[in-house]
Structures are given as structure tokens and as C-alpha cells.
Amino acid sequence: MSKKRMFLRMITASLLRRRSRMLIALLSIGIGATILAGLVTIYVDVPRQMGAQFRSYGANMVLLPEEGRELNSETLREALGAVPETELVGAAPYRYIRLDMTSRQQSFTAAGTDFGEITKTSPYFSVEGRYPENPREVLVGREIAETIGVKVGSDMELTWQPTVLAGESTPEESRVPGALLSGSAEGFGTGIVYVTAQLDENGAIASVTVNAETQTPEYGGLVAEDEAYLAQFTGKTLPLAPGDTDALTGATVTSEAVVNALNSARKASEDAKPKTLSFSVSGILTTGGEEEGYVFMSLADMENMTGSDHLDVAELSVSAGAEQLEAYAEKITAASDAVRARLVKRVAKSEASVLEKLTALVFLVTLVVLLLTMICVSTTMMAVVSERRREIGLRKALGASDQSIRAEFLGEGLFLGLLGGVMGAILGFVFAQVVSVNVFGSSITFQPLLLPAAVIVSMAIAALSCLAPIRRAVSIDPAIVLKGE
Amino acid sequence: MSLLELKNVSKIYGDLKALDNVSLHVDQGEWVAIMGPSGSGKSTMMNIIGCMDKPTMGEVLLDGVDISKESSKKLTDIRRDKIGLIFQQFHMVNYLTAVENIMVSQYYHSMPDEKEALEALERVGLRERARHLPSQLSGGEQQRVCVARALINHPELILADEPTGNLDEANENIVLDLFAQLHKEGTTLIVVTHDPEVADAAQRTIVLEHGKVAREVINENFGKETKA
Structure with missing residues (x-):
């Protein structure tokens, strides 16, 4: 068996067979890593979440x-x-x-x-x-x-x-008998023909006046002057159907425009009602x-x-x-x-400022959690060293150098960090998911980078936390194993 | 040829002279018992011989090397290479199996070799208990594992501190028989004890009192079947 394998066997056996105390250290690292991984996951996801969240406060x-x-x-x-x-x-x-x-x-x-x-x-x-x-x-x-x-x-x-504009007949007026309707339509050669119709109290046409200045004077233009032509509208009700009136000879297109203008005047008045x-x-x-x-x-x-x-x-x-x-x-x-x-400045701005505050908060909480984890792991490892004083003394009596003792405890710490990191990455994601679902109402995707990051950070924290306990372990006098306590 | 030689060794703690100008020598292959009431300086001598402490004055020659002024790092190396330790409290790594405990000693010395470790267990009659944790072994079995561990790296000297102090008579005899075997094979044994029976098993007994060698007793009956 190689030294490396024996080393691994020793440190894993220490964790796996000793359980209780190491479990506490593992738990503190695991929980620390869980919170950190969770926070980071939420933090990475938060701009999107916040965006969605702010969208729910209304338009921006x-x-x-x-x-x-x-x-x-x-x-x-x-x-x-x-x-x-x-x-x-x-x-x-x-x-x-x-x-x-x-x-x-x-x-x-x-x-x-x-x-x-x-x-x-x-x-x-x-x-x-x-x-x-x-x-x-x-x-x-x-x-x-x-x-x-x-x-x-x-x-x-x-x-x-409808809103009444100045100068127009009010809707009220247009409804009462005797209303005045006006309309326009395209006549011959794109010229516009304007008509005004006076209605009687029954809503029938009393009289019609036409402005056909845009039409050819000797043809279409005549509709404005031809008494007989204009008289035929009297007594008729709008809208006019084709064939209700006769066209003026030589001014078919303009005559049609007059009818169209009257009908559109009627529609406009209806719409305006x-x-x-x-x-x-x-x-x-x-x-x-x-x-x-x-x-x-x-x-x-x-x-x-x-x-x-x-x-x-x-x-x-x-x-x-x-x-x-x-x-x-x-x-x-x-x-x-x-x-x-x-x-909408109110929404857009508060979104930015909330994000900023959240960043600061996550940073602060991360720092506190890191510190707490380190204190907890360090204290536990310190207790572990005290508990294992005789074992450490024995190892030294058997010929373990300070370097070996350091390597073994650091190894155990890193192994703890590894386990805690994996645990943290998994539980942290679950934690983030729960928070996300409960607070933001949407799920998040697993960041593959989270696993190595959580493991590395946990191992670093564990290693740092082990420094003081290791110093104490190294200082243990091998002679303690001789004095039968 | 002397393996260990103490020349005018004193160890002083403040006003207390734990060892007071002690001189003694132990030959290669010799089996020596060190006796004395508590406070006589047994432990101090054991620490110094075991390379875990340095004398205030005097010389300690182990295998021709003066270990009285070496650095503690160097002492660790010497202890690892030349001395096999056996303790009253057995002291096993409680989360490692019997064979793994022996391999720990190999690990610090050179290379873990499971086969050799199993052979050592075979020798103390515990081959079939190799995969047991210390908590699953009786006190006598644990001490036999410790004997196997002490001899695994073929040390020049086996230093035993009250090896039978926590054992019943049956197990005490088993351990003493193992010592006798080791002695026959030429291993140098120094056994610190307050048990006259254990001391009687040795060739020579050095009695300490108040930090001085009070007397030396040669065991006339050594080698004869006294326990029959």
C-alpha cells in the first residue's frame, strides 16, 4: 500500500468512523456552504427575478x-x-x-x-x-x-x-327636427362636392344646397344651380338608395357625388349621436x-x-x-x-436602487456567514484536537513529524470541506429554489459552476479554520502517552 | 556491546531533581526492568530514553549517538527509527482497525505494508482480529496489537511503560511470553514497571529511588521455567 493511500485511509476513517464530533464540523461547513451557495445562486438569478418582480409593480x-x-x-x-x-x-x-x-x-x-x-x-x-x-x-x-x-x-x-367641437352642430341639435346636415364627396376629376341638407321636423329633406365649384362649370357645376334637380330631394329621407333620384344630364358623376355627400352627412350625424x-x-x-x-x-x-x-x-x-x-x-x-x-422613472429607478442594496446585503450576509462558519469549524476542530490529544501524542510517539500531523489535520479539514461543499452546493440549490419559489414565485436553473465554486470555497474555509487547531495539535507533547492517565 | 548508556544524567524541574546524576548502561539484546515507587524518576527516565525529553545534564548514548542535545525534530527521527514503544494504556487510534494501527507505525517509518502488518498480528496470535476496531478488542488483545506495532519496524530497542499495568494475569503472561520470545530473537527490551513479577521476568532489574539508582538486581533464575 502506498503512503498516499494510507494517508487517505486514515483521514477518511477519522471522519467516517468517528462521526459525532466531525459530523458537527461537517454540518457547520455544510450549512455555511448551503447558505452561501443559496445566496450566490439567488444573487446571480436576482436581476432577472427582480426584473420580473418589478414588472409586477406595473409598467416602466x-x-x-x-x-x-x-x-x-x-x-x-x-x-x-x-x-x-x-x-x-x-x-x-x-x-x-x-x-x-x-x-x-x-x-x-x-x-x-x-x-x-x-x-x-x-x-x-x-x-x-x-x-x-x-x-x-x-x-x-x-x-x-x-x-x-x-x-x-x-x-x-x-x-x-361625443365631444362637441365649436362651430359644428351639436349632437343634440342634429337629433331634433330641422337639423342641418353637411357632407362632402369626391366628384368628377377628384374635385370635392360639398352639400348641406336642411331637414324638416320629420327628418325628411326640406332643402338641399350644393357647392360644386370644383366641377366643370358647364357640366357638373350646373347641379348647384339646377332648381328642378335640387327640388327632387325635398321630402325624401336619408340615406338615399340608387335610383331614388335622377342624375342631371351631362353631370352623372357629380350627381352621384351629391348623393354620396348627403349619405355621408347623414352617417356622420348618426355617428355623432x-x-x-x-x-x-x-x-x-x-x-x-x-x-x-x-x-x-x-x-x-x-x-x-x-x-x-x-x-x-x-x-x-x-x-x-x-x-x-x-x-x-x-x-x-x-x-x-x-x-x-x-x-416611468419611479419604477425604473427603484429597481436599480433595490438591486444595489441587495448586492450590499448579500455581500454582508456572505461575509457574516463565512465568518460564522469559520468560527464554528475552528472551534469544533479545536475541540477535536483536544479530544484527540492522546491519539496525536501517540502518532508523534510513533514517529510522526510535525509536518505529518499538519498534513493529516489539513487533510481532514480539506476532506470535510469537500464533503461540506458538495452538500452545500446541492442543499444550497434546494434552498435557493425554495426561496425563489416562495419569494419571487419562479424557479431557478442550476448553475453548473456552483458545484466546483462551493467545493473550493468550502475547502478554503475549512483549511483556514484548521490553522489554529493544527498549531495546537503540533504543540502536543508525545510524552503524554507515557503517563498513564 | 552497550546499546544504551546514561552518563551522569540529571533532570531538574525547578527545585525538583527528578533524576539525580544517574548512570547506567543496557547491552544489546539485554532485557532490563526499571522499577521504583511513583516519584522515583521512572517516567522521566522513560521519557529521556524514549527520545521524548532531554536531560538537564549528562549524556545519553543510544546506539553510539548522543541524544541528549539533539533537536526535537531529530529526536522524533531517532525514536521512529530505533525505538518501539508499548504503553500502559495501550493507545491505539480508536477509529482504525488493528491492522491499520500497525500500518500507521509503518506509515511514519517507511511504507505501509499490509501483508507484513498481518504477519505481525499473526505473531501475537491476532491474525483473525485484524479487521476489528480497538473497541471490539479486549484489553489483552489491544496490548498484543501494540506489541506487534512496536516491533513492526524492527527497532533496536523496545521500551515498554507498565505494559501489564492494565491487564489481568492471563494476559500479563501472554505479553511476558511475547517479550521472552523477542528477547530470544535478540531484541533489546527495557520494561518500566512497579510489578515485581514483571520485573522478575527480566534479566536485570534497576531500582530507582528519589531520582537515583538505588540498586541493581541480577535475576538468577532468568531463563528457567519458573511459571510452571
Whole structure:
């Protein structure tokens, strides 16, 4: 048998056959390594975890339309092209309008949005019931639900009053008899024909005036002046079907444009009318924030009510650090001339500062755990040396040099470190996994590098911890074995 | 030819003269017993002969080398190479088997050789107990393992400290028989004891009192079958 094998046999036998005391040393190294490996694993994984965690506090970027430009689903999609799909957690579009609930004489803000995206950008939204899935379903903020007394499954009638612009006929006026409608349509040679129709109290046409200045004066232009042509509209109701009226001879295209303009004027007036739709409440929303004062509906329902796919804002949740986020915002603003991106500073900044504090905390805890482990192992090894005084004396009496004694104890320490390190790497991963699942709610992947790292660190700690005990072991007088105690 | 020679050796602890100007010699192949009441300086002499302590004054020649002024590192080497130790408390490494305990001695001396270690156990009649831990061996068996360990590296001198102090009579006789065999083979034996029966087994008994050699007794009956 070689000396090396005998050496290994001795140190392993010491650990395996002596158990109790060495088990304590092994445990302290193992537990130390477990905590360290766990912390490091969590720490390595934490930026990702933190990102995900912060994403759950809401969006960290908003997209707004540029001055005078339109934000809609199309321009939004273009703008989102600037952010890699893997980094984009969610992008929730919002449009806000005022809606009336006629039965209660209440008015509140309604938000049109994409519920699939909301669950990603605002995971903290808590819904009693469920998110709307079908057309004509709404999600009602808790505050509103309590004020007006609706529950999941209730029906509610909502009315949209279009905004009245100065100089236009008000929707109210357009509904009453005698309203004035105006519209336009493309006539001959891309010229626009403008019409104004005065309605009587029954909603039938009382008179029609045409502006056809863009048309050829001796043909189309004549429709504005031909009394007989214009008179045929009187008494008819809009919309006009083909064949309801005759075209002016020589001005077929312009005549058609007049009819089209009248029909579009009628449609515009219809669209501009308040629209009342009935919705069923699919869920009550609790957020702890101002969202509780809103009613949420799908963008499709909102477009149906208002006739437009306009968006006010889009909230983005992007999985990126503060700097990267800034870069994405600039990229989006640069890439799209209709949209500009802004960071939600509060979220982005606190994410960075929490990470920083966490780094410091992990560092500190690591240091403390290292120190505690060393103290524990050192104390245990010191006790082991005391317990084995006679054995050490015997070894020296048998001719062991100080060097051999050092090598044996260091060997035992390193062996302990090896076992503790392997134990620590495995248990540490389990520990990290448990913490991750319980605290962050997601699992982590095993870092293959963790095993050698944990083993090396444990062995180093064990070796360091053994220095003082080894010094004591070396100082033991071999003569103690002679005095029969 | 003398293997060990003490010349005017004194060991002084403060005011206490543990050994006071002691001179003695032990020949190659001789079997000597050292006797004396406790406090007579037996242990001190044992430590000095066993290369575990140095005298305050005087010379100690072991195999012609003065070991009284060597460094403790050198003393360790000499002890390992020339002396086989047997203790009252047996002293085995309690987590190693009988054969492994013998191999520890080989390990520090030169090379562990399991076959040779097993032969040594065979010699003390414990071949079949080779894989037992000390806790599984009786006191007598443990001491026999220690005898096997002491002779495994073929030492010039076997130094035994109260080797039978913790043994019953049957085991004491087994150990003394082993000593007799070793003596026949030419091994030099120094046995420190307070047991007159053990001392009687030796060729010569040196009696210490108050750190001095009080008297030397030659055992006239040595070699005769007295135990029959």
C-alpha cells in the first residue's frame, strides 16, 4: 500500500468512523456552504427575478402620441418593433373616454384596453369574477361598483356623448327636427362636392344646397344651380338608395357625388349621436389605485361606441435595467415619428436602487456567514484536537513529524470541506429554489459552476479554520502517552 | 556491546531533581526492568530514553549517538527509527482497525505494508482480529496489537511503560511470553514497571529511588521455567 493511500485511509476513517464530533464540523461547513451557495445562486438569478418582480409593480415605460399625431393600434405596433420581443413583457394600449350611466345619472371614465396585455403589464390587478372575454363585457373598478351598486353579472347601460367641437352642430341639435346636415364627396376629376341638407321636423329633406365649384362649370357645376334637380330631394329621407333620384344630364358623376355627400352627412350625424350600449359586468377590479374609479372595456367595444380606433397612451413593461430601458425609449422615439416613449422613472429607478442594496446585503450576509462558519469549524476542530490529544501524542510517539500531523489535520479539514461543499452546493440549490419559489414565485436553473465554486470555497474555509487547531495539535507533547492517565 | 548508556544524567524541574546524576548502561539484546515507587524518576527516565525529553545534564548514548542535545525534530527521527514503544494504556487510534494501527507505525517509518502488518498480528496470535476496531478488542488483545506495532519496524530497542499495568494475569503472561520470545530473537527490551513479577521476568532489574539508582538486581533464575 502506498503512503498516499494510507494517508487517505486514515483521514477518511477519522471522519467516517468517528462521526459525532466531525459530523458537527461537517454540518457547520455544510450549512455555511448551503447558505452561501443559496445566496450566490439567488444573487446571480436576482436581476432577472427582480426584473420580473418589478414588472409586477406595473409598467416602466409609456408611449404617447407626438404632438398632432395619431396613436392607434397600427402606430403602436410599429413603435414596439424597436423593443426585442423577448424583453417586452407586455404593452397595454389605453383610450380614455367619458361615459354616462343614464339610469343613475352618473358619469365616469371608461378605459378601452387589451385585457390580455393588462395581465402582463399590471399583474397586481386583482379581479373578482374574470376579465372580459366576450364583446359587451366590462370590468368595473371597485370604487364605481360600490357607488352604483353593480356586481359581477350585473348589466349596465352606458352612453357615449361625443365631444362637441365649436362651430359644428351639436349632437343634440342634429337629433331634433330641422337639423342641418353637411357632407362632402369626391366628384368628377377628384374635385370635392360639398352639400348641406336642411331637414324638416320629420327628418325628411326640406332643402338641399350644393357647392360644386370644383366641377366643370358647364357640366357638373350646373347641379348647384339646377332648381328642378335640387327640388327632387325635398321630402325624401336619408340615406338615399340608387335610383331614388335622377342624375342631371351631362353631370352623372357629380350627381352621384351629391348623393354620396348627403349619405355621408347623414352617417356622420348618426355617428355623432350619443350611442347607448348595454354591457354585462364580468368582473370587479381592485388595484388600490385610481384604476378602481374606471370602467374597462375592450378596444373593439370602444371603437364600436365612438367610431374611432384612437389611443391615448400605451403602457409598456420592458424587462431591462435602467440604462437599457433608456436606450429602448430613445430607440422607440427615434424609430417612430408618431410616438414618443417616456420612462416611468419611479419604477425604473427603484429597481436599480433595490438591486444595489441587495448586492450590499448579500455581500454582508456572505461575509457574516463565512465568518460564522469559520468560527464554528475552528472551534469544533479545536475541540477535536483536544479530544484527540492522546491519539496525536501517540502518532508523534510513533514517529510522526510535525509536518505529518499538519498534513493529516489539513487533510481532514480539506476532506470535510469537500464533503461540506458538495452538500452545500446541492442543499444550497434546494434552498435557493425554495426561496425563489416562495419569494419571487419562479424557479431557478442550476448553475453548473456552483458545484466546483462551493467545493473550493468550502475547502478554503475549512483549511483556514484548521490553522489554529493544527498549531495546537503540533504543540502536543508525545510524552503524554507515557503517563498513564 | 552497550546499546544504551546514561552518563551522569540529571533532570531538574525547578527545585525538583527528578533524576539525580544517574548512570547506567543496557547491552544489546539485554532485557532490563526499571522499577521504583511513583516519584522515583521512572517516567522521566522513560521519557529521556524514549527520545521524548532531554536531560538537564549528562549524556545519553543510544546506539553510539548522543541524544541528549539533539533537536526535537531529530529526536522524533531517532525514536521512529530505533525505538518501539508499548504503553500502559495501550493507545491505539480508536477509529482504525488493528491492522491499520500497525500500518500507521509503518506509515511514519517507511511504507505501509499490509501483508507484513498481518504477519505481525499473526505473531501475537491476532491474525483473525485484524479487521476489528480497538473497541471490539479486549484489553489483552489491544496490548498484543501494540506489541506487534512496536516491533513492526524492527527497532533496536523496545521500551515498554507498565505494559501489564492494565491487564489481568492471563494476559500479563501472554505479553511476558511475547517479550521472552523477542528477547530470544535478540531484541533489546527495557520494561518500566512497579510489578515485581514483571520485573522478575527480566534479566536485570534497576531500582530507582528519589531520582537515583538505588540498586541493581541480577535475576538468577532468568531463563528457567519458573511459571510452571
